[in-house]
Amino acid sequence: MKNSSHAPSATSLPRAPRDDVGARSTRYLVMMGVRILCFILMVVITPYGWYTWVFGAAAIFLPYIAVVSANVGQEARSNRREDPEPSLPAVPGAASTAAKTDTQVIRVEEQRDPQPQPPAPKDDPEKPGPAA
Structure with missing residues (x-):
């Protein structure tokens, strides 16, 4: 498996097998139709x-x-995967052809938050204080 330093994006992943079934079935049925046509032409012509x-x-x-x-x-037939990285500008403010066509690429990167601080205790006036 290819080792990469970044996670794959949704546009770089191949089609799901369940989405590919329709195209494969259509291709098979068309070829079987051509086979039947060959049988008919073999006898008729x-x-x-x-x-x-x-x-x-x-x-x-x-x-x-x-x-x-x-x-x-x-x-297996074609390895056409789209990689959105080349369409991103090198500098965030740089003008690109994508900006001219009103197409924006949004890149989201997640980072771990530093250790969360516990909330500071609040003084509640309705809550009675410790017994003195």
Whole structure:
């Protein structure tokens, strides 16, 4: 695992697997539709020739390609992660193209507070004092 000095931001994380399922299912179903189309074209187009063999080979090998491509997640196919750090200005008051387009980048960093001080005792006039 990569060791980094800062925590990952929300924009640098890959898509969640549950969000990737829809795209993978659609890709699989489209490839299976192309396979059915290859079967139909293999039978319908006459006279039979070299393209009949191409349609037949596509109908045979497309299920393997469809399953493999559906099982490969988004991260393995492309590693496109956005890193907001380059868009931040080097100096807080520096003008950048982001400021000109009315887009602001807000960076929040958390730090530990020093040891909290106990609250000072208050004198309550209604509370009776110690017995003398």
